[in-house]
Amino acid sequence: MSGNTFGQLFAVTNFGESHGPAIGCVIDGCPPGLALSEADIQPDLDRRRPGTSRHVTQRNEADAVEILSGVYEGRTTGTPIALLIRNTDQRSKDYGNLLDTFRPGHADYTYAHKYGLRDPRGGGRSSARLTAPMVAAGAVARKWLGLHRGVTIRACMSQLGDLPIGFESWDQVHRNPFFAPVADVSALESYMDALRKSGDSCGARLRLVASGVPVGLGQPLYDKLDADIAYAMMGINAVKGVEIGAGFASVSQRGSAHGDALTPDGFVGNNAGGVLGGISTGQDLEVSVAIKPTSSILTPRPSVDRAGRPTEVVTKGRHDPCVGLRAAPILEAMLALVLMEHVLRHRAQCGDVLAQAPLISGHRGA
Helix, strand or coil, X not given: CCCCEECCCCEEEEEECCCCCEEEEXXXXXXXXXXXXXXXXXXXXXXXXXXXXXXXCCCCCCCCEEECCCEECCEECCCCEEEEEECCCCCHHHHHHHCCECCCCCCHHHHHHHHCCCCCHHHHHHCHHHHHHHHHHHHHHHHHHHHHHCCEEEEEEEEECCEECCCCCHHHHHHCCCCCCCCCCHHHHHHHHHHHHHCCCCCEEEEEEEXXXXXXXXXCCCCCHHHHHHHHHHCCCCEEEEEECCHHHHHHCCHHHHCCCEECCEECCCCCCCEECCEECXXXXXXXXXXXXXXXXXXXXXXXXXXXXXXXXXXXXXXXXXXXXXXXXXXXXXXXXXXXXXXXXXXHHHCCCCCCCCCCCCCCEC
């Protein structure tokens, strides 16, 4: 495998480069009969796309998706669905000074050593622009999961740099450019304005929640649901840490507190994050993701050129001071793809299984 395909039963093959003519993906394994049009996909792409506020890269891409195959008379046919997003606002000249140098924190050095050559324009294949096709594919999975399993997936920012963000309501998330679940984002605005002026960048923490997940998704031993979630999250550009449920807070908890007690009315807590033994419990899936500071910054930093000589790198062009600001739709999409894969696996192997234990009130099987 070349590392460009995600999933097996719902397989998404991603293609393209940041400054190439287009990017896109092919979805193989989508069930037939799903009503699908570009209008089902575009809203999620619009939430992720650049140029939506002064706090993100000003690259002005419409990210308009085109469905090239796999849909007939408005419904999926069960054959491969090809989705295309044309690049329309490349500015490759911004990367002319990077032909012979390596940006610290970027994939320039590793790509050059692995392949013997690299595309310096916007990072080429290593660019976060390649998350757009995954958001498009995730929108397809999300629609099927919502219609056939009642699953809802949401993400929000819980920390920007060293500023923690409280939680007020999911309703606030789509009312500000930070995907923050609070009404007043003035402190975040000021923080980002100062950051951009300084020429530096910061990281972020995001919370991801899937509700309505049925009991029973996941496989032993190495295809556990939480393992696949972590795998998907770590495949997103700039993600450096993933927690499921209590995560690293589990270290300081006692077993008497961490173990989520069961009652006829449900679990008492959700330290497990909705997964036990790698299999979904029917509770909300709770995931937290850490995103590193953007590597492309105006601050001069030491590096080397292709001959190994010391040099200094300043990354010009249009970049996000915090890539976490546009990460929420990407996290949602990747979780949708994981859940879609596991629903199809469960349906194939265990669709006729009669559960030996009663379902807790409010939960349902897969």
